[in-house]
Amino acid sequence: MSCCGHGHAGHDHAGSAPEDPALAGLAIRPDRLLDRLERLAAIGRTDEGACCRLALTDEDRAGRDLVVSWMRELGLEVRVDRIGNIFGLRRGSEDLPPVMSGSHIDTVRTGGRFDGNLGVLGALEVVEALNDVGARTRRPLVVAVFTNEEGARFAPDMLGSLAYVGGLPLRQALDTVGIDGRRLGDELERIGYAGDAGLGLYRPHAFVELHIEQGPVLDIEGVRIGAVESLQGISWQEVSITGQSNHAGTTPMRMRHDAGYCAAAIGTKLREIARELGGDQVCTMGMVRLHPNLINVIAARATVTVDIRNTDEARLQEAERRFADFLEALAHAEGVKIETRRLARFEPVRFDDGIARVVERHAASMGLSCRRMTSGAGHDAQMLARICPTAMIFVPSIGGISHNPAEDTRPEDLAAGAEVLLRTLVELAS
Amino acid sequence: MSCCGHGHAGHDHAGSAPEDPALAGLAIRPDRLLDRLERLAAIGRTDEGACCRLALTDEDRAGRDLVVSWMRELGLEVRVDRIGNIFGLRRGSEDLPPVMSGSHIDTVRTGGRFDGNLGVLGALEVVEALNDVGARTRRPLVVAVFTNEEGARFAPDMLGSLAYVGGLPLRQALDTVGIDGRRLGDELERIGYAGDAGLGLYRPHAFVELHIEQGPVLDIEGVRIGAVESLQGISWQEVSITGQSNHAGTTPMRMRHDAGYCAAAIGTKLREIARELGGDQVCTMGMVRLHPNLINVIAARATVTVDIRNTDEARLQEAERRFADFLEALAHAEGVKIETRRLARFEPVRFDDGIARVVERHAASMGLSCRRMTSGAGHDAQMLARICPTAMIFVPSIGGISHNPAEDTRPEDLAAGAEVLLRTLVELAS
Numbered sequence: 116m117s118c119c120g121h122g123h124a125g126h127d128h129a130g131s132a133p134e135d136p137a138l139a140g141l142a143i144r145p146d147r148l149l150d151r152l153e154r155l156a157a158i159g160r161t162d163e164g165a166c167c168r169l170a171l172t173d174e175d176r177a178g179r180d181l182v183v184s185w186m187r188e189l190g191l192e193v194r195v196d197r198i199g200n201i202f203g204l205r206r207g208s209e210d211l212p213p214v215m216s217g218s219h220i221d222t223v224r225t226g227g228r229f230d231g232n233l234g235v236l237g238a239l240e241v242v243e244a245l246n247d248v249g250a251r252t253r254r255p256l257v258v259a260v261f262t263n264e265e266g267a268r269f270a271p272d273m274l275g276s277l278a279y280v281g282g283l284p285l286r287q288a289l290d291t292v293g294i295d296g297r298r299l300g301d302e303l304e305r306i307g308y309a310g311d312a313g314l315g316l317y318r319p320h321a322f323v324e325l326h327i328e329q330g331p332v333l334d335i336e337g338v339r340i341g342a343v344e345s346l347q348g349i350s351w352q353e354v355s356i357t358g359q360s361n362h363a364g365t366t367p368m369r370m371r372h373d374a375g376y377c378a379a380a381i382g383t384k385l386r387e388i389a390r391e392l393g394g395d396q397v398c399t400m401g402m403v404r405l406h407p408n409l410i411n412v413i414a415a416r417a418t419v420t421v422d423i424r425n426t427d428e429a430r431l432q433e434a435e436r437r438f439a440d441f442l443e444a445l446a447h448a449e450g451v452k453i454e455t456r457r458l459a460r461f462e463p464v465r466f467d468d469g470i471a472r473v474v475e476r477h478a479a480s481m482g483l484s485c486r487r488m489t490s491g492a493g494h495d496a497q498m499l500a501r502i503c504p505t506a507m508i509f510v511p512s513i514g515g516i517s518h519n520p521a522e523d524t525r526p527e528d529l530a531a532g533a534e535v536l537l538r539t540l541v542e543l544a545s
Numbered sequence: 546m547s548c549c550g551h552g553h554a555g556h557d558h559a560g561s562a563p564e565d566p567a568l569a570g571l572a573i574r575p576d577r578l579l580d581r582l583e584r585l586a587a588i589g590r591t592d593e594g595a596c597c598r599l600a601l602t603d604e605d606r607a608g609r610d611l612v613v614s615w616m617r618e619l620g621l622e623v624r625v626d627r628i629g630n631i632f633g634l635r636r637g638s639e640d641l642p643p644v645m646s647g648s649h650i651d652t653v654r655t656g657g658r659f660d661g662n663l664g665v666l667g668a669l670e671v672v673e674a675l676n677d678v679g680a681r682t683r684r685p686l687v688v689a690v691f692t693n694e695e696g697a698r699f700a701p702d703m704l705g706s707l708a709y710v711g712g713l714p715l716r717q718a719l720d721t722v723g724i725d726g727r728r729l730g731d732e733l734e735r736i737g738y739a740g741d742a743g744l745g746l747y748r749p750h751a752f753v754e755l756h757i758e759q760g761p762v763l764d765i766e767g768v769r770i771g772a773v774e775s776l777q778g779i780s781w782q783e784v785s786i787t788g789q790s791n792h793a794g795t796t797p798m799r800m801r802h803d804a805g806y807c808a809a810a811i812g813t814k815l816r817e818i819a820r821e822l823g824g825d826q827v828c829t830m831g832m833v834r835l836h837p838n839l840i841n842v843i844a845a846r847a848t849v850t851v852d853i854r855n856t857d858e859a860r861l862q863e864a865e866r867r868f869a870d871f872l873e874a875l876a877h878a879e880g881v882k883i884e885t886r887r888l889a890r891f892e893p894v895r896f897d898d899g900i901a902r903v904v905e906r907h908a909a910s911m912g913l914s915c916r917r918m919t920s921g922a923g924h925d926a927q928m929l930a931r932i933c934p935t936a937m938i939f940v941p942s943i944g945g946i947s948h949n950p951a952e953d954t955r956p957e958d959l960a961a962g963a964e965v966l967l968r969t970l971v972e973l974a975s
Contacts, residue, residue, distance in 0.1 A: 386806055401835070
């Protein structure tokens with residue numbers, strides 16, 4: 116293997132095609148992987164069949180406890196860092212920077228079974244497959260579980276991996292206040308995952324994350340494996356509108372300062388911006404809160420969240436600019452005060468082309484169709500890409516459904532993704 | 546006085562101009578009225594200075610207890626009916642159908658000091674003014690406090706007066722479930738206002754309600770008294786949208802079934818309908834609830850309320866029709882399910898022209914500017930108009946602000962309104 120030990124050697128992985136005879140018989144076992152996925156999914160299951168393990172809740176703690184118990188059963192050395200990221204180390208034959216793989220196990224309120232969990236449990240299955248044949252990789256392997264990837268409770272999303280790579284000071288991360296008013300650091304202490312390891316505990320030789328696509332592309336095209344070479348840029352804002360509450364019957368339309376109308380106008384403007392810019396541009400108003408939120412009272416205040424994404428930084432900025440211009444005109448036209456607060460901003464990310472080629476090659480050797488693609492969602496991998504060569508492996512999401520209890524991926528695709536991950540990690544670690 | 550005892554003799558009040566020498570010296574005392582208004586406003590006062598006495602809450606109970614204690618102090622015979630309406634009877638010299646006056650003391654969550662309260666406490670001040678001079682009217686006077694006028698907790702609004710006039714069966718009214726899931730009948734029992742008097746306890750000879758305008762017309766025009774001759778029709782709906790929750794980053798715009806976008810589109814469409822129809826047409830989306838209401842999840846479900854009002858029934862129906870057509874097109878275009886539930890529907894109301902002329906005449910005799918006008922808000926008077934000659938007296942709202950802690954009316958306007966009420970009631974009762 117040509118992974119030569121220097122951290123950012125993106126293209127070095129691609130030339131070699133190792134067929135190490137010592138690894139004959141090495142393979143993941145789909146039944147074990149599927150069993151662990153189901154057992155983890157049972158924690159925080161809602162009446163409607165969703166997984167609800169918001170970051171650092173009791174349900175998240177139960178999920179963490181289960182994964183840590185599995186890590187220990189597989190002989191991994193478990194460490195938890197100060198922001199609650201969990202790492203399971205499998206030592207290599209040489210004391211070199213490790214190859215890291217993993218994802219997250221926190222979910223949105225209406226999460227599916229595989230989002231994040233597949234990346235963690237797929238990496239655990241890689242470890243167990245290596246244990247099965249008694250194989251030792253040259254480089255250590257680290258299975259990582261990052262804190263608060265979803266951002267559904269604490270903003271920004273990918274907080275644990277962002278802090279890990281130095282993109283967010285520890286103090287600031289710990290002081291983050293969630294949608295329920297709780298402080299992240301307090302919740303970490305409460306669930307027993309305020310660890311003592313420093314941030315950036317391991318500096319990986321490479322990072323690979325297996326994930327469901329969460330979009331429709333692979334499913335629609337009938338492609339089994341995505342070699343993810345890039346990731347959309349993300350712009351998150353919270354917009355607060357202050358108008359004037361008044362009687363819904365007696366106040367002529369022209370005399371209103373209606374924060375509820377402004378919220379609505381933002382929602383329809385976002386659709387317009389996405390249509391005008393076209394291509395990959397997506398815009399979402401996912402959260403709306405009105406005050407006093409009563410049928411016969413013009414809303415005095417509104418708070419909405421705005422999620423804008425594009426694979427191209429210039430176009431993402433253009434979308435942001437059009438939205439900002441709109442807010443200014445809206446505030447003027449409606450006689451309201453509009454304030455915005457940036458919750459997250461990540462530029463589009465290019466992943467490591469060499470690792471993407473390793474993924475493509477192994478998929479091909481297994482007879483699996485494969486395509487290069489962009490991730491529409493944010494992932495911990497985008498943070499790790501700041502400190503080491505990184506790529507992702509996607510498997511299809513049926514119907515492209517995600518963040519929904521109906522999220523699903525065929526068992527054979529889950530297994531195929533884990534097998535490609537196994538071969539990719541072994542090559543990178545050899 | 547020509548009020549001849551037959552219930553609907555609308556024009557009979559107008560011709561007479563009584564100058565009863567026995568009533569010389571009869572006048573309301575502004576200081577007493579203002580003091581009672583302030584003492585009632587102190588109950589349920591919020592940090593931001595609003596009155597929050599949602600119907601049948603502990604705060605509403607405290608307000609009721611205070612008003613009932615005042616009624617008893619003034620010698621009124623207090624009775625409470627099965628829907629919690631409170632009546633204080635002052636006997637007349639003859640056992641005839643009484644002249645009734647009153648309003649409500651429940652508030653919205655961000656209510657002002659005078660909305661409803663002025664009508665109740667103004668009528669109490671009329672009673673005390675009569676007590677002051679030891680005058681007895683020919684007809685009895687009844688001061689009424691109607692249950693749940695605002696509708697901020699239980700729909701429909703004006704529930705107590707609607708039930709009183711036979712427009713809502715008692716059982717159905719008691720089974721109404723509030724926004725907090727509580728049953729109205731249970732809450733009435735809980736606060737001790739499930740009375741034993743039957744609905745329709747008194748069949749009034751006439752009903753007059755003093756109220757703040759809650760709109761800007763009198764204030765802008767500098768007119769002191771509104772003789773209210775009609776009232777807007779009201780259409781309330783709850784609209785429920787069922788889409789599909791999905792990832793805000795990975796789901797292309799064309800593949801979305803976004804309930805949050807639909808809520809926004811409803812908000813902007815309502816503005817458009819109001820603009821197209823013009824005139825008095827008002828439309829409001831006062832309440833929005835999204836699920837799961839998270840920044841990075843396309844909303845699966847949305848519930849919004851729609852408040853449409855017009856003084857003209859045909860135009861109100863036209864607005865409803867345009868809105869219904871829009872919902873149908875929206876459901877089709879977005880691939881979502883949209884259901885509507887009617888929360889309230891009241892046709893525009895014509896008040897009694899004879900009483901309006903009595904109001905105009907007394908305002909003129911006091912040197913107060915006065916105009917005929919329409920009420921933009923719903924009031925208990927519109928229900929009483931179904932069973933007896935009815936009208937309303939409006940006083941200016943500064944800046945037209947209502948349902949807002951900044952709601953205000955000048956003390957001299959409060960007093961002027963109560964004085965016009967006194968003279969009107971005395972004329973109707975003589």
